[in-house]
Amino acid sequence: MRSKPATVDMQHLDNQLCFAVYSASLAMTRLYKPLLEKLTLTYPQYIVMLALWEQDGVMVSALGERVSLDSGTLTPLLKRLEAGGYVARVRDVADERRVRVTLTASGRKLKARAAAVPGCLMAATQCSVSELVALTQQLQTLRDRIKAA
Numbered sequence: 040m041r042s043k044p045a046t047v048d049m050q051h052l053d054n055q056l057c058f059a060v061y062s063a064s065l066a067m068t069r070l071y072k073p074l075l076e077k078l079t080l081t082y083p084q085y086i087v088m089l090a091l092w093e094q095d096g097v098m099v100s101a102l103g104e105r106v107s108l109d110s111g112t113l114t115p116l117l118k119r120l121e122a123g124g125y126v127a128r129v130r131d132v133a134d135e136r137r138v139r140v141t142l143t144a145s146g147r148k149l150k151a152r153a154a155a156v157p158g159c160l161m162a163a164t165q166c167s168v169s170e171l172v173a174l175t176q177q178l179q180t181l182r183d184r185i186k187a188a
Contacts, residue, residue, distance in 0.1 A: 060178075070163050074156050078149060079123060083108070083116055085153070091126065091142050092150045098131070099138045125149060 052058055068082050075085050083106075090105045091097070097105070103113045117140060120126045125146035131137035161171065 070160065071156070074159055078153055080149075080153075081116075083112070084120055085156075087113070087116060087120065088125065088146065088149065088153070091140065091146065096139055096141045099128070099140055102140055120146075 047054055049055075071082050071085065075082060078085070080088065086106050087102065087108075090102060094105075099110065099113060099117065103110055106113070108116070117126060117128055121128055123145075124143055127141050127143055128138050129141065131139055161168070164171070166174070
């Protein structure tokens with residue numbers, strides 16, 4: 040005799056994907072906070088610096104797309120990074136409406152100081168590199184599907 044499979048209450052908080060992602064994001068931000076304070080960066084500033092370490096000298100619009108921040112959020116963040124001496128913002132010669140963001144020498148040096156951050160994440164999460172890569176890919180796929188919906 041077969042029993043019926045248990046139904047999942049999709050209105051239960053712990054069964055909500057949005058809550059799992061939200062609470063994991065909060066926990067991740069709390070984990071990064073003391074690590075980034077040593078670098079004098081906030082979490083969003085760290086994300087921007089990661090993007091600039093990958094590709095320096097990008098237009099603000101392209102940077103905003105890369106890190107999923109609108110200009111109203113990105114511009115003050117870049118101003119603070121510029122005041123900290125990590126980046127320079129320069130108007131494009133061909134089109135003054137466009138602004139290019141480049142790393143300063145201090146911004147490039149900061150990359151070496153930030154090199155320990157991923158290892159701290161691995162230690163705190165107790166995940167292997169392959170587990171973190173797989174989880175990251177799953178979340179990126181989820182994000183892309185949501186954007187396409």
